[in-house]
Amino acid sequence: MAEQTSKQLPTRGVELGTGAPFHPRLGDLALDLAEGGQIGVVVALPSDSAKSYHLRLPGGGGDWRARADGTTLRPVAVPVTHVTPQRRDVVYDTRAQQAALSVTVHHEDGGNSESVLILTPAQVELYHLQLEKLIERRKKAREQGL
Numbered sequence: 001m002a003e004q005t006s007k008q009l010p011t012r013g014v015e016l017g018t019g020a021p022f023h024p025r026l027g028d029l030a031l032d033l034a035e036g037g038q039i040g041v042v043v044a045l046p047s048d049s050a051k052s053y054h055l056r057l058p059g060g061g062g063d064w065r066a067r068a069d070g071t072t073l074r075p076v077a078v079p080v081t082h083v084t085p086q087r088r089d090v091v092y093d094t095r096a097q098q099a100a101l102s103v104t105v106h107h108e109d110g111g112n113s114e115s116v117l118i119l120t121p122a123q124v125e126l127y128h129l130q131l132e133k134l135i136e137r138r139k140k141a142r143e144q145g146l
Contacts, residue, residue, distance in 0.1 A: 021070035029076035
């Protein structure tokens with residue numbers, strides 16, 4: 001059985017929430033909870049003449065309107081391409097018995113964000129052994145001129 005890191009209630013489908021409203025810009029992707037989680041491109045913003053967001057399916061197709069207050073809209077996450085460690089010391093929290101490694105998360109759109117990779121003591125030991133082997137292989141390859 002997989003480890004459970006936090007207690008979460010199971011999701012039974014997309015429901016309207018009372019979270020903070022999302023106010024997308026023109027051209028942004030937005031998920032609309034009122035449309036069953038449908039994702040659309042924002043093609044028009046609320047204004048004096050239009051009292052709602054106008055969304056269209058990516059690539060064209062169906063159009064719909066979403067509430068102007070943004071309460072049914074949510075941002076669409078940009079896919080991650082890779083994660084790289086930052087040049088900072090790893091921190092070990094003895095109380096929580098975990099290590100924290102600062103990382104940069106690189107996204108498909110060219111943007112990036114900072115985060116933290118949390119490791120248990122067992123993971124630290126495992127990665128220590130794996131990295132030690134990797135360093136040894138690299139050293140041998142350099143000696144052989146590869």
